[in-house]
Amino acid sequence: MKLGIKGWIATLATGLVLAACGGGGGGDSGVGSGGTGVAPNGFSSGTVTGFGSVIIDGVRFDDSSASIEVERNPASPTAGTSSDIKLGMKVETELNPDDTIKHLTVAPEVIGRISSLSGTGFVVAGQTVVISTDPATPTVFEGATGLADLAIGDIVEVHGARDASGAIVATRVERKDPTTSATLVRVVGIVTALDSTAKTFKIGTLTVDYGAATVLPATATLTEGQRVAVWSNVAVSDAGVLTAKAVRIKNPSIADGAKVRLGGLVADLGTTNVTFKLAGVSVDAKTATFEKGTVADLANGRAVRVEGTWTAGKVVASKVKFVRDEGDAEVSLTGAITDFVSVSSFKVRGVPVDASTATLSGGTVDNLANGVLVKIEGAYDAGVVKATSLTFSTTPDGGKRTFPGKVNSYNATTGNFRLSGFDMIFHVTDTTVYTNANGSAASVDDLANGKRILVRGSFSAGVLVVSEVKFVPDAGMGVRLEGLLYALDATAKSFELNAVVVTWNDATVFENGSASDLANGVKAEVTGTVSSGKVVATKIEIKRSDLPTIAEVRGVITDFVSATDFKVAGQKVTTTDTTVFKDGLVGALANGRIVEVHGTLNAGLLTATMVQFED
Incomplete structure (x- = not known):
């Protein structure tokens, strides 16, 4: 289906479809437990697999009027913005009658410090985390390109699903700033070894002391086998004990008749293969239709997506879809480019993209720049989306648009010209503003065939009426990129950011800190120039993440x-x-x-x- 320009603009923030980054499975659904009360119309729990608006397990939901919160502390979720929703995250949503999102909660499975590493994953806060090797359900990394970048002592936020052994199969691993997250611990899981006298229980190998914790809901009583979310601002002790500050019992609260969509890993499969649990919720699949498999293919640990209706405390499934091949992990991304360094390094809605081997249509490499609207198809791999195709959007619309390229067919009399690579007409007027790359004033007299420029303007009768022309040197403009740094080498004065090597020197200006404040997991914004495929930083701004009110x-x-x-x-x-x-x-x-x-x-x-x- 072709996407018209209104669709492009509506998804400017980006329209990413990564049809299977894994399910939200095994973990809690948290329906109605995050402060939103009963979900009367519809509910979705699963993994963020795209944006534009937001895509959960391959289903697009309009989030334009949604309230957003991040539930690290289950007793006091933090108000969030759309930037807090990231690829691979586990989220819970309450839906309006028209299936738009009323409320969205980001719900990580575990946050804490890595205590040991293996060839398949790591242990954090007593929970075993497994990195997915299934091409249909890849693990998304931020602040690292993969498991090899992580180290014992790193603080990570993990989203994912519990498999049959209780391990978390990660859909997302984000390395956190070690200076601001050292005492933040969150664990979601099943209560075992409950001792109501000693006020302790276990989740995995972690012992939780809840004697001084706020237990929510206030009228509830902890019991063996319940799914809970535990939070503390005290680090796990050397003896493996977490002194909890809050424990929330994750009881589903959905109105009968509400539509429900769940994604995750099958658990507690019944002997007749028609009942199981998904995302902590009971599912009855006796009358369901099956996609990419049959009822005989159901098994504990199998990734599925379920649609159905809430009835008497369970989901009566109408459809069960298996997530089982690379086609489920295809990426389709629509939006404006940011963090542009080169064809092999830019972002769309915070997702790093490498289009160096992509087939380009509607434009050329010279037409890539920040603000340019593109559609990308490809696959997620080692921290970036490897694009197989990139399509430029040049369809007229009512919004202001950005186009870069070299001038050709310029007619000084009419003010019309073209940019190499684009099949469209550009028109300058007496009100067009001209500047050089350094911000100094330029003029229409500088406009000539062969000049590399960046234009902004709006369409009128199919012509882009140019409001601004910026002259760009052939070497390209400076770059600005932002993200979580990793692979820090203080001796070589280098690190990686968005899969790009960044170097600094004695002339580099630091804001909000100094070079000694750089650490793996720290968020930074870098301004600099490209040299030999690396970014030489002229300025590095360390982004503080310890200000929750900002x-x-x-x-x-x-x-x-x-x-x-x-x-x-x-x-x-x-x-x-x-x-x-x-x-x-x-x-x-x-x-x-x-x-x-x-x-x-x-x-x-x-x-x-x-x-x-x-x-």
């Missing part, structure tokens, strides 16, 4: 009405008279611009204290 969102502006009413990557944003603007003025806010916004979040609205233009 929200951050980064992406493309859409739904722009005014400076007090627009969205960034789907998040509603407003500015005030005290908002600080960097690398641009308030008047430069417009659909299609890429910005990073910091501010305070209240009732789903991000009030910006700082807006930085990224393009």
